[in-house]
Amino acid sequence: MKIIVDGFGGDNAPLAVLQGCELAVKEYGVEIVVTGDQETLKKTAQENGISLEHISFHHAPSVITMEDEPTSILKEKADCSMAAAFQLVKDGKGDAFVSAGNTGAILVGATFLLKRIKGVKRAALASVIPTATGCYLLMDCGANVECRPEILTQFGVMGSLYMKKVMKTANPKVGLINIGSEETKGGELQIAALAQMKEAPINFTGNVEARELPKGAVDVAVADGFTGNIVLKLTEGMGSLMSTKLKELFGGAVGKLAGALVLSKIKALKKSMDYTEYGGAPLLGIAQPVIKAHGSSNPKAFKNAIRQARDFAQSGMIEELGNTVSSMKKPENGN
């Protein structure tokens, strides 16, 4: 198993990337190719005592930044570390792609260099979100702001397969994010999507209200990219508020004493709400495994993103998704 990692993606690159690769090699026994400016990578590894066992470099002279136009990955930044990583996966020199870089550029690069699976209308960015009881897959998280009903249905199929094959969830429950549980709720998009999703080859449990998501009511929550992005970011924002409030609670001398008494529980709570435990966001619908790590990923987050890329590549999900999509009846208004 060989994972291709963009060495210059994310706020903490290339140091956190290399540290994450080192951890992943040790823990998962994978081979890794890191793309980017070879001299800088070598120097960073050397200066920080990072072992390069099972890690090799592939030179790419430039970097695509958060300010660059996503499409520049195909043009003036075609020699960047992210483009090089896509090219290696495309050429069969690696089994999966990982980057914490510009999300738009990852979408463009994946769609134009690796291509979508035949029959998939749109690739979707999926995030694994912690809940009270485990986690759920939220999609789309922002790749497709406006969607048609048949696209939401495909998201449900892709998310269900991902949870089953990669996350090993038996018979994943798929819900459509909506503003009520009744069939008449929502806008035209939700009403039409609900009818289609009932016919899809998934364990569809109907509309799910946003209030139920943190409880773990579903394993896959489907929405257009606008709604999904709101859910993702509000979940992050509320999580961060929760951390702040906990810090306040256990501040001061007495607070610290109280905190010491329940330290193991606080640690368990933090771990259960920690997005970095789940790795990154898989881009589903692309012909090869693509993982978008969080922009602010630390070494542990990179390590987990590499594990997720390995699991994705090993799962056989992409082949099964291709078969499922091609066997599905086309909706009458589809294209």
Place this chain on the structure above:
Amino acid sequence: MKIIVDGFGGDNAPLAVLQGCELAVKEYGVEIVVTGDQETLKKTAQENGISLEHISFHHAPSVITMEDEPTSILKEKADCSMAAAFQLVKDGKGDAFVSAGNTGAILVGATFLLKRIKGVKRAALASVIPTATGCYLLMDCGANVECRPEILTQFGVMGSLYMKKVMKTANPKVGLINIGSEETKGGELQIAALAQMKEAPINFTGNVEARELPKGAVDVAVADGFTGNIVLKLTEGMGSLMSTKLKELFGGAVGKLAGALVLSKIKALKKSMDYTEYGGAPLLGIAQPVIKAHGSSNPKAFKNAIRQARDFAQSGMIEELGNTVSSMKKPENGN
């Protein structure tokens, strides 16, 4: 100041309603008329030792339930406690309306019995949401699933006036809920609304990401009713997850000891996140003050909803909103 309260709205009616009214009379010195079946109201007050000083009853024989069609308030349930409350306010027998009943019926009753302010295109349900630093007004919370840009602009104007006149926030910051801060972010609705809101007579601070809402980034957050409802319910769901996690943290013998050490802080935290502290959801754009209390309101929540109704009625906001709306330039594609 006379507040008209629907005696049979909400899960805990009529007992919690009457207890809330008793508290409100004591604390705020208001006069209250409670609508509903007079015998049941009298009996409930008597059996529970509720003082009826400054509280009178107005008989209405039927009740509109959560299962009833909202429009039934105009037809077969025209004799319900909620309809009677609207009629009293309409006839000038009271200054404001409070109910914890069927939200759809409140929208229908308010729009058809009390009417919208001249020039207001749609009434919006607004919720006061606690944040790290105080609270913000979220609107629309679900009354208008699909909106046009000029409707969002009016929501911004209404919300801004409410925060200024009723909540006494100086120069309230108004943001448009969107999936990024840049002007090109979002769907057609958000892009067009952003341009219009810049020209509106409000302190408009541009797009606001959902991640920033719990931090208190804005005083008024504007969205279509679908998006607003998702934000409202996810905030509730995450708040409830937070409560569950806190209970786990302070469970068991050692946990209880830790909890005792920081008890005052836990109480303050709970209070700061408690929606009942802020009363109910004002329905903005209606020609008279309407407050929708939460369906599960307890006596304290009813008391605070009555305070909010009083503040709303005293604020002069409705007159000012009428003047502001009529002075605003009509957008070219408006109607």
